[in-house]
Amino acid sequence: MAIGAVLGLVIGSFLAVLTGRWPQGLAITGRSRCDGCGVQLGVAELVPLLSFIALRGRCRHCAAAIAPRHLAIELAAAVVGAVMLWRYPLLPGLVAAGAGWWLLALIVLDAEHQWLPDRLTLPLIPAGLLLGHWLGYAPLGDRALAALLGFGTLAALRLGWRLRTGREGMGGGDPKLFAGIGALVGVLPLPFLLTGAALLGLVLALADALRGRAVTATTALPFGALLAGMALILLMIGPNWWEMLR
Numbered sequence: 001m002a003i004g005a006v007l008g009l010v011i012g013s014f015l016a017v018l019t020g021r022w023p024q025g026l027a028i029t030g031r032s033r034c035d036g037c038g039v040q041l042g043v044a045e046l047v048p049l050l051s052f053i054a055l056r057g058r059c060r061h062c063a064a065a066i067a068p069r070h071l072a073i074e075l076a077a078a079v080v081g082a083v084m085l086w087r088y089p090l091l092p093g094l095v096a097a098g099a100g101w102w103l104l105a106l107i108v109l110d111a112e113h114q115w116l117p118d119r120l121t122l123p124l125i126p127a128g129l130l131l132g133h134w135l136g137y138a139p140l141g142d143r144a145l146a147a148l149l150g151f152g153t154l155a156a157l158r159l160g161w162r163l164r165t166g167r168e169g170m171g172g173g174d175p176k177l178f179a180g181i182g183a184l185v186g187v188l189p190l191p192f193l194l195t196g197a198a199l200l201g202l203v204l205a206l207a208d209a210l211r212g213r214a215v216t217a218t219t220a221l222p223f224g225a226l227l228a229g230m231a232l233i234l235l236m237i238g239p240n241w242w243e244m245l246r
Contacts, residue, residue, distance in 0.1 A: 004085030004097055005078045009048035011101050012077025016070040019108040023115055048074045073108060077101055083236045088135065095134045096235050099127075099184060103228040103235075106177060110225035116173025124180025131184070136239040138186025146182030150190055151175045174224045181231045189234055196233075197226035 021028050080100035085093040102124060109115050125147055132143050154175035161169035182190055201221045 001082050001086040004081030004083070004093065006081075007097065008078035008081025008101070009074050011081070012074035012104075013048040013070070015077060015101065015105050015108065016073040019073070019105060019112065020067075020069070022117075023109065023113040069108075069112075073104070076104055080104060080232070080236075087236060087238050092134045092136070095131050099131065099135075100232055100235055102127075103232045106228045107225045107232070110173075110222040110228070114171065114220060114222060116171060116177055116224045118173070118176065121173050121176035121180055124177070125183045128180050128183030128185075132186070135184075135235070137184065138188065142186045143183050146185070146187040146190060147179045148182075149187060150178035150180075150182030153190075153194070154178050170223060174227065177224050178227060181227065185231065185234060193227060193230045193234065196230040197223060200226045200229070 018028055081097045084097040084100055087093065088096050102120065106116060106120055109117065109120075129140065129143055129147065132138070133140065137143065138146070152175075154170065158168070158170040158172075158175065161167070178190075178194075181193065185193075201223060204221055204226075
């Protein structure tokens with residue numbers, strides 16, 4: 001469990017850089033710099049979590065506040081790693097942690113940029129088919145069918161909304177993401193994941209309305225992030241999730 005948390009902090013630091021630079025077209029590799037003054041950060045300033053605490057959340061060169069997203073992503077990745085290594089045996093735990101960090105990257109990208117890149121969603125399909133058995137989910141044939149159903153369901157909903165309203169109601173990455181999730185966990189969880197994501201979306205819309213923000217039929221919600229979040233919760237619970245509903 002501790003190993004998973006430490007690995008998660010390291011992976012989370014990378015994910016914070018990846019999700020921050022990639023949408024801006026910046027190079028993912030290369031040393032990090034302060035967002036305020038642009039000074040290249042030293043090794044001691046890049047230690048996940050500990051450097052943030054030691055520097056009290058500020059750059060030691062210009063005293064600018066370090067974006068809290070970095071700490072939030074590192075902590076989220078640490079939780080994912082710790083839970084997966086606690087929930088599963090070592091090798092399946094590492095597989096589950098890898099899938100969880102993959103989903104976490106998609107959650108951040110969609111929540112912050114409304115973007116589900118093909119470079120992350122499409123490889124999730126063969127990876128899910130290959131690795132799903134390590135986690136104890138459905139047989140390969142079931143998961144292959146789930147990938148088709150996941151893609152087809154959201155693609156049909158997207159097409160139907162566009163034909164009815166003349167507007168895009170869903171991004172093109174959502175069906176691919178749902179296909180990847182299906183390839184990982186199988187057919188049975190799909191309705192629960194879809195329903196859970198929809199309910200979370202309603203909660204977000206209600207929260208916006210209570211804060212006085214305008215909520216209309218065209219209000220954008222990160223549905224892909226909600227789907228990925230539900231899938232991440234399912235992975236944390238494990239393949240015996242169905243027993244919890246009885």
